[in-house]
Amino acid sequence: MINCRALFQGLLLAGGVLGVAPDARTEDETAGSSEPDKDTGAEQTEPRARESTRRATLLELGLDGGAFSRTFEYADDLFGALRPYELEAAGFVALEGAYFPIGAGDLRHIGVTGRYEHAFPPVSETRDGRTFDTRSSAWQAGLTGRLPLGDHELGAIVAYGRHDFEVSGDEAAPLVPDVDYEFLRLAVLGRLNFDELLLGLELGDRLMLGTGELEADVWFPRLSAQAIDVRAFVGYRFSSAFSVIVGAELRRYAFSMNPRPEDARVAGGALDQYIAGFAGLGFSLEREPEPKNPKAARAVNRDGVVQ
Numbered sequence: 001m002i003n004c005r006a007l008f009q010g011l012l013l014a015g016g017v018l019g020v021a022p023d024a025r026t027e028d029e030t031a032g033s034s035e036p037d038k039d040t041g042a043e044q045t046e047p048r049a050r051e052s053t054r055r056a057t058l059l060e061l062g063l064d065g066g067a068f069s070r071t072f073e074y075a076d077d078l079f080g081a082l083r084p085y086e087l088e089a090a091g092f093v094a095l096e097g098a099y100f101p102i103g104a105g106d107l108r109h110i111g112v113t114g115r116y117e118h119a120f121p122p123v124s125e126t127r128d129g130r131t132f133d134t135r136s137s138a139w140q141a142g143l144t145g146r147l148p149l150g151d152h153e154l155g156a157i158v159a160y161g162r163h164d165f166e167v168s169g170d171e172a173a174p175l176v177p178d179v180d181y182e183f184l185r186l187a188v189l190g191r192l193n194f195d196e197l198l199l200g201l202e203l204g205d206r207l208m209l210g211t212g213e214l215e216a217d218v219w220f221p222r223l224s225a226q227a228i229d230v231r232a233f234v235g236y237r238f239s240s241a242f243s244v245i246v247g248a249e250l251r252r253y254a255f256s257m258n259p260r261p262e263d264a265r266v267a268g269g270a271l272d273q274y275i276a277g278f279a280g281l282g283f284s285l286e287r288e289p290e291p292k293n294p295k296a297a298r299a300v301n302r303d304g305v306v307q
Contacts, residue, residue: 061282064093067092098113163183200245243284
């Protein structure tokens, strides 16, 4: 499993070492960029590194949609009595956002974030022709932090979330357990900005707090679970505020059932996997630049006198 907790700790350590955004410059670096020439009295301007054109983010919104597949299968089904579940394709829509309320200092890169997804899975049907209604949704909410690196950035997310998938109408003879995954998500992200081209990658580790019906006495009361997610996208920025993206995502829940001979159902483990493709529209609102330090903005005339 991807150790996102270690990556997350490393990102926080990097932020602590850097202390400030890399695009910040000291007063001496700003004020000392021009000096009078001792022989001619003309100003000499030292070459400066290219500055980032990006400013601190105030608000981010995203709307995307696409299709996903689901595969739920067991390992070591000793009695062959457990049904796997396979969904080839279903649609979904999602809305996400991030808001950074603090306007100054290093804390301007700390904000709140959230995402909600609603899926439209088709009616589930058994081999003998019986049909059942199906529903699925997911959401998460928490804190996010960003570490600007010029035009690019690293980030971290700590969020609480839930993800459910239920088949209704099979209560008398359940086809598969209804899952309601509850988790604490630790994630790291990276975003690269090359003028209009955008690239993004997000790795998440889901610390499982509950699984819903799957851990009930009639199913697998002693199970243990772990989960990861991976999300990648490529995008095109067609204005300063709007962009379009396309990408893919994987969510993988793995279980050890820890069965006993007297259990109603016996299996060694199970895997619940979701693979999605999506396209969407993004909106980003940047803050106005902070007022420059008056000391850093002072000019020096030809005689070396500060004005």
